[in-house]
Amino acid sequence: MTVFxxxxxxxxxxxxxxxxxxxxxxxxxxxxxxxxxxxADLAELPxxxxxxxxxxxxxxxxxxxxxIINYLDILSPESKSINAVNTVLVKRNHPPIESISRIQIPNxxxxxxxxxxxxxxxxxxxxxxxxxxxFDQTLTSLIESTQxxxxxCIILGNGGSANAVKWVMRKKKIxxxxxxxxxxxxxxxxxxMTELAAHPLPPKTLVxxxxxxxxxxxxxxxxxxPFHKINPSHIGIDLIYNPKETQFMKQFHHAGxxxxxxxxxxxxxxxxxWKLFETQLLA
Numbered sequence: 001m002t003v004f005x006x007x008x009x010x011x012x013x014x015x016x017x018x019x020x021x022x023x024x025x026x027x028x029x030x031x032x033x034x035x036x037x038x039x040a041d042l043a044e045l046p047x048x049x050x051x052x053x054x055x056x057x058x059x060x061x062x063x064x065x066x067x068i069i070n071y072l073d074i075l076s077p078e079s080k081s082i083n084a085v086n087t088v089l090v091k092r093n094h095p096p097i098e099s100i101s102r103i104q105i106p107n108x109x110x111x112x113x114x115x116x117x118x119x120x121x122x123x124x125x126x127x128x129x130x131x132x133x134x135f136d137q138t139l140t141s142l143i144e145s146t147q148x149x150x151x152x153c154i155i156l157g158n159g160g161s162a163n164a165v166k167w168v169m170r171k172k173k174i175x176x177x178x179x180x181x182x183x184x185x186x187x188x189x190x191x192x193m194t195e196l197a198a199h200p201l202p203p204k205t206l207v208x209x210x211x212x213x214x215x216x217x218x219x220x221x222x223x224x225x226p227f228h229k230i231n232p233s234h235i236g237i238d239l240i241y242n243p244k245e246t247q248f249m250k251q252f253h254h255a256g257x258x259x260x261x262x263x264x265x266x267x268x269x270x271x272x273x274w275k276l277f278e279t280q281l282l283a
Contacts, residue, residue: 005059056277071118073091153174179199197224208238
């Protein structure tokens, strides 16, 4: 049986297996399986792929969407621009592409370099980003339902999912300000989270919550946000999908804004990933 799956940590809350089960059922396919692979350290990935030859591809979630790039031989143009990957195709009996420069990973006391483990087995990994597709679909639906086209975007968090959001905003020519606990060099729009309370929220601002705060099982957590500034001209998207309504969403809605969760993005990116997995099956 061919296996696809999800890597990340922690991932016991993931709804991805249910989504792919529905896809397999609708496609009348009973020879595929979708599994969760909870990796406490991404360095466990080579051994996972070597010891499970049935794995032909996998999705990537927190906290590895950026770190996974270090393991890849090929990046799609979108994932390279976004600097994050959420879908990987596993090419077996496929010599690594020497023209692609790999970033050296510190050994940290390990006996073997993860790259060598894969290349010695002729395993090549190709990375893609479908989060941008799922987010674009969610935003389009939100704009249609509210009739509010955002003029500015505030992004909370600065991880792999936030990179996909920024990429979509650039495509739509919507200016962004990012608030995060840590800043990244070269991103002039990064602000420290402590500056958020003083930041203006002009009309037609889109707020996108990309951090894991409030995600199951820590549903009572909520990112500090000046909800008193929210009014009906503001719209929001919380990328968390479990629980269906986070504390952030509740407070945003209570303040008068319109906000949706991450379920539509989850399903949109999964369907786009499935199209990539299909190409792997036909290869």
